[in-house]
Amino acid sequence: MIAQTLTTSFKVQILTATHDFTASTGDTFKMALYLSTASIGADTTVYTATGEITGTGYVAGGIALTSVTPTSTGTTAFTSFSDATFTGVVDSDIAGALIYNSSKSNKTVAVLDFGGMKISTVAVPLVITFPTASATTAIIRFP
Numbered sequence: 467m468i469a470q471t472l473t474t475s476f477k478v479q480i481l482t483a484t485h486d487f488t489a490s491t492g493d494t495f496k497m498a499l500y501l502s503t504a505s506i507g508a509d510t511t512v513y514t515a516t517g518e519i520t521g522t523g524y525v526a527g528g529i530a531l532t533s534v535t536p537t538s539t540g541t542t543a544f545t546s547f548s549d550a551t552f553t554g555v556v557d558s559d560i561a562g563a564l565i566y567n568s569s570k571s572n573k574t575v576a577v578l579d580f581g582g583m584k585i586s587t588v589a590v591p592l593v594i595t596f597p598t599a600s601a602t603t604a605i606i607r608f609p
Contacts, residue, residue: 469507498528523554543603
């Protein structure tokens with residue numbers, strides 16, 4: 467089961483200043499893609515290859531993301547990532563993703579549930595569109 471959430475370990479690590487989301491000078495965050503049979507959620511603490519997709523055009527561990535420097539509006543702090551493109555992926559069961567910090571021992575940040583399987587039977591770009599970085603829509607928000 468894939469359960470969309472910020473991971474519990476990430477919430478604790480924010481309080482210990484583990485992650486740096488600053489664009490261009492911060493940590494390297496990655497996104498890996500998962501099958502519908504994967505079991506990732508709030509209790510996933512580090513990147514795992516278990517349940518990760520395999521196949522033409524996909525490299526284990528996924529791709530690096532481009533961070534948007536954190537900021538705030540009112541009392542809400544937030545950050546996001548630029549849209550991410552997996553090129554030439556062929557897989558018939560892409561159901562979710564895991565965002566993790568490869569600069570910090572692959573510690574997890576968030577789990578994304580794509581709301582069903584995304585099917586690609588030919589090598590095409592798979593674009594993950596992140597919501598606008600704002601106090602009400604950013605992928606990572608602290609109201």
